[in-house]
Amino acid sequence: MTSFKKFILGITACFFFPWLCLVVIPHSKMNADIQEWTDADTGAVNAFPAGKPNIFRQGQIVYAQEGCASCHTQMIRPTYMGFESWRPGFGKEGTIEEPVRTRETRLGDYDGEEFAYLGNQRIGPDLSNVGYRHDEAWHHEHLYLPQSKRDFSLMPSFRHLYKKRKIRGQKSELALKNIEWSDDEEAQNYEIVPTDRAKALVGYLMTLKKDDPFGAVIATENE
Amino acid sequence: MTTEEENNETINRRSLIDKSCRFPVLFFIVSASAWLIFAATLGFIQQMKMHAPQFIDFSWLYFLNYGRSNPAFMTALVYGWAIQAGLGIGIWIMARLCSAEIKNPLTLLVAGHFWNIGVSIGVFGILLGYGTSIEWMAFPKAVWPILFASFSMIVIWMVMMFFRRQDRNVYISVWYILGSCFWFTWIFLTSNMYIHVFPGSALAKASTNAWYLSSLIYLFFVPLGLGVAYYLIPKIMGRPVHSSQLSYYGFWGLAVFGGWTGIQKFMGGPFPSWMPAVSGAAVIFMLIPILIVTVNQLMTIREDPSLINHSPALKFTAVGIGFFIVFSILYALGSFLSVGRFTQISFTSSGYQLLAVYGFFSMVMFGAIYFIVPRLMETEWPSANGIKSHLVLSVYAILILGVVHLFGGIWQSSAYAKFDSPLENAIAAAKPYAIGASLGWIAILVSITRFIINLFCLIFKTGQREIFPTLIAATRISPNK
Numbered sequence: 242m243t244s245f246k247k248f249i250l251g252i253t254a255c256f257f258f259p260w261l262c263l264v265v266i267p268h269s270k271m272n273a274d275i276q277e278w279t280d281a282d283t284g285a286v287n288a289f290p291a292g293k294p295n296i297f298r299q300g301q302i303v304y305a306q307e308g309c310a311s312c313h314t315q316m317i318r319p320t321y322m323g324f325e326s327w328r329p330g331f332g333k334e335g336t337i338e339e340p341v342r343t344r345e346t347r348l349g350d351y352d353g354e355e356f357a358y359l360g361n362q363r364i365g366p367d368l369s370n371v372g373y374r375h376d377e378a379w380h381h382e383h384l385y386l387p388q389s390k391r392d393f394s395l396m397p398s399f400r401h402l403y404k405k406r407k408i409r410g411q412k413s414e415l416a417l418k419n420i421e422w423s424d425d426e427e428a429q430n431y432e433i434v435p436t437d438r439a440k441a442l443v444g445y446l447m448t449l450k451k452d453d454p455f456g457a458v459i460a461t462e463n464e
Numbered sequence: 465m466t467t468e469e470e471n472n473e474t475i476n477r478r479s480l481i482d483k484s485c486r487f488p489v490l491f492f493i494v495s496a497s498a499w500l501i502f503a504a505t506l507g508f509i510q511q512m513k514m515h516a517p518q519f520i521d522f523s524w525l526y527f528l529n530y531g532r533s534n535p536a537f538m539t540a541l542v543y544g545w546a547i548q549a550g551l552g553i554g555i556w557i558m559a560r561l562c563s564a565e566i567k568n569p570l571t572l573l574v575a576g577h578f579w580n581i582g583v584s585i586g587v588f589g590i591l592l593g594y595g596t597s598i599e600w601m602a603f604p605k606a607v608w609p610i611l612f613a614s615f616s617m618i619v620i621w622m623v624m625m626f627f628r629r630q631d632r633n634v635y636i637s638v639w640y641i642l643g644s645c646f647w648f649t650w651i652f653l654t655s656n657m658y659i660h661v662f663p664g665s666a667l668a669k670a671s672t673n674a675w676y677l678s679s680l681i682y683l684f685f686v687p688l689g690l691g692v693a694y695y696l697i698p699k700i701m702g703r704p705v706h707s708s709q710l711s712y713y714g715f716w717g718l719a720v721f722g723g724w725t726g727i728q729k730f731m732g733g734p735f736p737s738w739m740p741a742v743s744g745a746a747v748i749f750m751l752i753p754i755l756i757v758t759v760n761q762l763m764t765i766r767e768d769p770s771l772i773n774h775s776p777a778l779k780f781t782a783v784g785i786g787f788f789i790v791f792s793i794l795y796a797l798g799s800f801l802s803v804g805r806f807t808q809i810s811f812t813s814s815g816y817q818l819l820a821v822y823g824f825f826s827m828v829m830f831g832a833i834y835f836i837v838p839r840l841m842e843t844e845w846p847s848a849n850g851i852k853s854h855l856v857l858s859v860y861a862i863l864i865l866g867v868v869h870l871f872g873g874i875w876q877s878s879a880y881a882k883f884d885s886p887l888e889n890a891i892a893a894a895k896p897y898a899i900g901a902s903l904g905w906i907a908i909l910v911s912i913t914r915f916i917i918n919l920f921c922l923i924f925k926t927g928q929r930e931i932f933p934t935l936i937a938a939t940r941i942s943p944n945k
Contacts, residue, residue, distance in 0.1 A: 245626065245627075248639060248642070248643075249646065251716070251719070252643055252646060252647070252719050255716070255719035255720050255723070256647065256650065256683070256719065256722075256723045258723075259723030259724040259746075260650070260654065260723055262742075263671070263672075263675050263723070263724065263726070263727060263739065263742075263743070264654060264655070264658060264668075264672050264675060265658075267665065267667075267668035267671060267672075267739070268658055268662065268664035268665060268668040268669075268672070269664065269665075270665075271664075271665035271667050271668040271671075271735075271736075272665045304597070305595065305596050305597035305598075306593045306594060306595055306596075306597070307529070307531045307532070307593070308529070308530070308531025308532050308534060308535055308590075308595060308597050308602075309531055309597065310597040311530060311531050311534045311535060311597065312530065312531070314809055316730070316733050316734065316809075318732040318733065318805075319732055321732070321805075322731070322732035322801075322805045323732075323805055323877070323880060323881050324880070324881060324882075324883030325880070327883075328883050328884070328885070328886065328887055329884065329885070329886040329887075330886035330887035330888060331887065345732075345734070346733070346734045347734050348667065348734050348735075348736075350734060351665075351666040351667050351670075351734070352665070352666070353666070354666035355666065355669075356596075356598065356659065356666055356669045356670065357666040357667045357669065357670040358597060358670075359667075359670045359730060359733060359809075360809055361599050361809065361813065361814070362809060362810060362811065362813065362814060363809050363810055363876070363877070363880060364514065364891070364894065365891075366887055387517075391888075393888045393891055393892060394517075394891070395514065395515060395517055395891060395895075396517060397513065397517040397521065397529040397530055397531070398517070398521065399526075399529070400523055400526065401523070401526035
């Protein structure tokens with residue numbers, strides 16, 4: 242290793258190949274090809290990815306800005322790796338109200354997104370299919386005061402996405418119901434409503450349904 | 465010329481070089497240290513918030529929520545402290561080994577200021593809610609060009625320094641430092657371009673992010689840290705490295721395998737399975753160059769083991785290398801599917817990052833700072849006890865954090881793997897470990913405070929100081945020896 246030229250050539254040669262294979266090529270090639278498949282029962286022709294309306298990008302930005310990905314994953318691994326898809330305690334107030342179609346996440350599930358927030362740590366539950374588990378009102382109340390829905394929760398309160406305002410005329414439909422007011426008068430005259438950022442975030446969570454059916458495995462209703 | 469005259473000339477030359485790079489190097493070290501104490505404070509806060517969201521949970525402090533303080537802490541630690549300290553020390557070692565006084569210190573100062581402006585916008589941007597939630601790239605999108613421009617200025621300066629060198633020998637440390645700077649520029653530029661600028665597959669962006677993180681560790685922090693160690697150990701020991709051939713093999717081993725690592729983070733994820741498999745294999749193969757290099761360095765220390773008791777710089781460096789071996793073995797273990805399914809995306813994965821950036825790289829940097837700053841200031845460290853307590857508390861804290869993150873992550877993942885038990889159990893399983901990690905952070909905070917007080921007393925020349933070289937062993941070597 243005597244000359245600078247040889248040195249630069251050497252480290253470039255070593256680094257170029259992994260860079261090409263792990264960064265450059267995946268960027269253009271890693272979108273799933275649309276595959277058509279026929280449903281054996283109905284005979285209908287379907288496609289995967291189904292080309293559903295895209296995820297709610299405004300809300301995904303809030304999701305990123307609030308750092309939700311520091312605790313939540315959006316990656317369901319195959320069952321030989323772990324169980325992220327469904328467990329007791331998911332769903333409304335801990336009851337399984339409807340069987341949620343879950344499978345491991347696939348290549349096509351993130352198509353069209355800006356960035357796939359697969360997650361860094363798993364402190365909270367996986368959110369790949371959270372759109373099925375709760376309704377919007379639940380999400381708002383949970384974001385405002387997580388411990389009111391799950392007393393064991395380690396999630397911080399996202400109060401700053403909500404605002405307190407005086408009720409003028411009709412009370413808002415979106416006003417949160419899990420608020421402990423200091424007195425009756427305040428409870429009568431004030432309400433806490435989501436800001437646009439909170440609405441965007443919940444809108445995004447409601448679109449998280451990574452379960453487009455695909456041909457090779459038929460998604461079952463009672464998995 | 466007699467030997468004495470030659471010696472005197474060398475000493476004069478060295479002191480001229482030291483004088484010429486005093487301001488830029490001190491600027492980098494001092495601002496890095498300021499970021500370090502900031503990062504450690506945020507680190508403690510985010511760790512507390514992880515298990516106790518009620519901790520300092522006032523409405524107006526919403527920006528300290530875990531989701532913001534965690535990426536802000538990591539950004540401050542990596543970009544504010546680690547990279548900046550590495551650059552400062554790299555510059556000094558380049559000047560010493562090229563045996564040339566530095567020219568254009570203004571370039572370095574300007575680049576350094578821009579780097580700090582970039583990191584400040586980044587960290588406060590994340591806290592104020594403009595972050596991107598992308599690991600180690602969480603700063604707002606506009607920040608990376610600032611960081612890239614200032615880093616490139618420093619790299620260009622280093623290359624020019626290399627061509628102006630007076631010493632015809634090129635030491636192994638120089639190659640390690642130049643290599644790390646070259647790789648950083650490439651990794652940082654292309655990752656940011658692919659993630660923020662070019663359109664492309666969302667999943668490929670996630671895998672690029674995992675690759676970025678791991679490549680930054682293996683191709684920037686590792687060669688830079690090892691390069692600094694390759695300077696410090698022979699210098700303090702007063703003897704050449706055990707085998708210079710081995711250090712070249714080690715370097716090329718890093719170069720060959722380093723770029724393949726990272727994507728094992730997502731094994732079992734929605735990727736073509738060759739990607740995590742290749743990365744996992746590369747991490748295991750990395751053990752070969754790493755063991756070659758570290759054993760080579762530890763063998764050099766073994767040739768006169770009594771010296772390690774006296775020199776704080778040597779002690780910190782040796783501790784850093786020790787933690788590096790632990791890190792690379794654990795990281796390789798986590799690349800096996802059977803272990804990785806429990807360690808991926810858990811406490812363990814953030815523990816790896818801490819072990820690499822704090823346990824290994826920062827310890828070597830502390831060693832280098834203890835060696836360099838007295839030479840720049842031409843005075844001694846004010847307190848030997850300060851250095852000793854910094855060392856002991858750091859080792860203690862890193863051990864706590866390492867154990868807690870490793871076993872906490874495995875315990876937590878095992879709890880998640882019991883699919884028929886409620887979510888509550890899985891979350892409760894993680895809590896005691898998070899509490900333990902907070903204790904580790906308190907120790908880190910105290911140790912860093914001790915370090916900062918010592919550093920600032922030295923630089924601003926306040927407080928009592930030692931007259932002889934500050935050594936941490938009770939027995940003193942007399943200055944004449």
